[in-house]
Amino acid sequence: MQLTQIEIRRLRYFVAVAEQRSFRAAALHLHISQPPLTRQIQQLEAVLEVTLFERLPRGVELTEAGRVFYVEARNILDLTQQAVDRVRLAGEGRLGRLDVGTFGSAVLSTVPTIMLAFRRGYPRVEITLHNMRRDEQLKALRERRLTVGFNRFFEDEPGLTWEVVKREKLMLAVHEDHPLARTESVSLKALAGEQFIAFPHANPGSPGFSERARAILAEFNVEPAGILEVDDVTSAASLVSGGFGLSLVTESSAVLQLPGVVYRRFEESGEFRFDLAMIYRSDDDSSLLRAFIEAVRSIRGEHGWVRAGGAADTRPLSTN
Amino acid sequence: MQLTQIEIRRLRYFVAVAEQRSFRAAALHLHISQPPLTRQIQQLEAVLEVTLFERLPRGVELTEAGRVFYVEARNILDLTQQAVDRVRLAGEGRLGRLDVGTFGSAVLSTVPTIMLAFRRGYPRVEITLHNMRRDEQLKALRERRLTVGFNRFFEDEPGLTWEVVKREKLMLAVHEDHPLARTESVSLKALAGEQFIAFPHANPGSPGFSERARAILAEFNVEPAGILEVDDVTSAASLVSGGFGLSLVTESSAVLQLPGVVYRRFEESGEFRFDLAMIYRSDDDSSLLRAFIEAVRSIRGEHGWVRAGGAADTRPLSTN
DNA sequence: TTAGATTGATACCGTTTGAATATTGATGAC
DNA sequence: GTCATCAATATTCAAACGGTATCAATCTAA
Helix, strand or coil: CCCCCCCHHHHHHHHHHHHHCCHHHHHHHHCCCHHHHHHHHHHHHHHHCCCCEEECCCCEEECHHHHHHHHHHHHHHHHHHHHHHHHHHHHCCCCEEEEEEECHHHHCCHHHHHHHHHHHHCCCEEEEEEECCHHHHHHHHHCCCCCEEEECCCCCCCCEEEEEEECCEEEEEEECCCHHHHCCEECHHHHCCCEEEECCCCCCCCCCHHHHHHHHHHHCCCCCCEEEECCCHHHHHHHHHCCCCEEEEEHHHHHCCCCCEEEEEECCHHHCECCEEEEEECCCCCHHHHHHHHHHHHHHHHHCCCCCCCCCCCCCCCCC | CCCCCCCHHHHHHHHHHHHHCCHHHHHHHHCCCHHHHHHHHHHHHHHHCCCCEEECCCCEEECHHHHHHHHHHHHHHHHHHHHHHHHHHHHCCCCEEEEEEECHHHHCCHHHHHHHHHHHHCCCEEEEEEECCHHHHHHHHHCCCCCEEEECCCCCCCCEEEEEEECCEEEEEEECCCHHHHCCEECHHHHCCCEEEECCCCCCCCCCHHHHHHHHHHHCCCCCCEEEECCCHHHHHHHHHCCCCEEEEEHHHHHCCCCCEEEEEECCHHHCECCEEEEEECCCCCHHHHHHHHHHHHHHHHHCCCCCCCCCCCCCCCCC
8 A cells, every 4th residue: 555655743753652662651742642643653664664663561662673763753853843943044034054063172262262253244143053072973964964063083074075273282281289280391201100081982983082192192102000081171171170180182172271270281292283173064065154164264364273283294274 | 823834745845846946847746736736835834934935927936045945855855765764774684783792702703703794794783792791691681781692501591582602612721831731632630630710600590601610620520729710711811821720711712822822622521512602582573683693593504613512401502 | 369550552433634626817928 | 919827726525634432451459
């Protein structure tokens, strides 16, 4: 039988049942009665040709296929709502909306600086910041949930274009009472035997700050006494403030002025760059993104965010 | 008025009109007549509270808001198709995640062999290996945190089904300078008075490798001079390599080729089997698990992992 | 063990929604 | 001015959807 197509309503019903793990509870939540819900889910299963729920004596549970579909359905519902929001903004004559992906240390000063400056020229653009990891940003860009992402990219991504926004040096966050805080700059080799606070490894196949920092330590044969892992640079600074150890951070993290925490340059730091980059869809030729990129380039120039460079492997500042 | 929600159908209609720049042409393309198309677009415009098309004497043209919505709508339709494709793949067991419990010596060669082979047929299944003890595996299986576990099971567990993957003989890990290393095979009785490296007792009520090995020694009246306990087979092999004693291990541990460590069969070894088994929920009838079980059976056959057997108390290779 | 409660599935019915046909209105081509 | 083209409107009919009543299976409590 040529059953009806996939419809948003069915997706809403499915997501409700999946989240409530119960037809009855979901029906209450949806303000409909339970029998039609059962039927709609059955039709959905018929169209998809898979079983989405395992019916248990008490409630239901998602099958493996159901779990896969849940992720997709959630995403579609979110995008639908986003589409409505965007088209209404556009209808009101506003320029549009810009979804920006950021991460830990970028939101501390670099991204806010950019946003403030961009807002001056485009006051009617609605900007939303989304804190997400690099892999989440890439996924969101591909699904058009993000317009542009900020992160540390070291490898090319098909379909996406990236461009260095700021060249940052490696710095040491250390407690002011620590012996290493006594001088203006520190040698990497002096870090041997210290307690480190580090960030967890990113997903494999896509090296991030953490991997590069550890590689540098290994290159200089610095063996830490121990490594404490934390989720973000703010937590790391808190632990440094509490005297739990020292941490490798980037320049822009130095705006975090927690009690007792001081930042020191490395004598060797000229050799290491931790580029902050922005990334966007190569096929996105919207005037809004073009304007944003232009604004970033202009801000980058004003603040001299890229003059540090020098290494031969330097990526071109702009690619297209 | 609370008009009908956004529906996929409307998006399809909208995209068709936007691409054809004509209601008539779009209606033909959609295999419907023109009037309902007009009405659906009107409803869509009412819900969105924007005008999507500029009606011209000859055909229509997208407004600025319409262009914004077109990008969104295209994307949602693409993702919907992708969702259908993916959930169908998942229904066939070709997409999803598989959490696999393993332990010390199983991860050395057996489990990797299985994973590599399974991956060839099911490249889009995400496999995660979790190193955990037998009791942890059982608990995780009951809580559905694991799909399948690999371990040495000697007793039935309610609600779970297990199946022998590989029959392994007991072997002796010994330093090449040790007198017992001089012959190809060793008698169990010759172990009396030796220094042993053993694994800790498992939790009570669920005997594992360690208990069986000690029981065999007791059966042959072999009294060790001392027992050094280590956590896993890799540590045991390291100690053997260092000349701290000898250790009872299974065949698959022999892939650990540490300096000075050699492996010897036992003259009596035919009598003792240390079956490596996989265990899973009896009520899990997901196609992913079925596919995995089939893959393991096929690999088991190819490699002849079960031909050794022979004892009367041999458990059937397959239970269901 | 039995009685009641809970939960999903089924049957049936009325209302809503969507699509088809016929028609109208507006605009441009000749 | 007449015809052709295209979208909008009116009306009718069928399909889809949701509601009530009810059933079957299972779990809980006395």
